[in-house]
Amino acid sequence: MSQVVNPVDREEAARRAAEELLKPGYEKESLFDQLYRRFNQFVGDLTDAVTGGGSTGGVIAAVVITLIILGVIALVAWRLRGAARRNAMAAGGLYGERVLDAAEHRRAAERLAAEGDWSEAIRERLRAIARDLEERALVDGMPGRTADELAAEAGAALPGFAAELAAAARSFDDVSYGGVPGTQAAYQAMSGLDDRLRQARPVPLAMAGGPS
Incomplete structure (x- = not known):
């Protein structure tokens, strides 16, 4: 006879996630990893709202997700352009790294x-x-x-x-x-x-x- 697996509700999932984060391995988690994990969790919450929050909530959540993704893309593109410009200036600069009179x-x-x-x-x-x-x-x-x-x-x-x-x-x-x-x-x-x-x-x- 097959075993019935009860679905895990959000409160139980949050409790398990909190217990996971208390493990020693997360004490040395970098800031970037923390931000990336929290971002994924936030997007996951919005995705849940899209699938289970009704038509109005789903549309709003979809719009928010789209705006967030576009914002991230714009930020990355801006940083890349800035880095490219700094590299171009360094490559085409007159003085190089030395500071002389x-x-x-x-x-x-x-x-x-x-x-x-x-x-x-x-x-x-x-x-x-x-x-x-x-x-x-x-x-x-x-x-x-x-x-x-x-x-x-x-x-x-x-x-x-x-x-x-x-x-x-x-x-x-x-x-x-x-x-x-x-x-x-x-x-x-x-x-x-x-x-x-x-x-x-x-x-x-x-x-x-x-x-x-």
């Missing part, structure tokens, strides 16, 4: 040039240009700045150097991301631009804006 970047560039490492010397020289402009408050100290962003902002403050700054940014990008090897001529052009920029003064606002 203009003089330190300049000395590093000269040492690398003496060793014949023209690609890295070009990168360090543009970093020296960027730091020098920041230290003179000609451009903002923007984290994650790219070479193109530097050229655009510095070109607005020093319009006479705009074309050369844009060319320097292209040279930096070429050796950093385009697989183009640096050359002595490219480094010398960057070095000469650095020297002249150190003597340059920004155009007064009245002149930059043209005649009123």
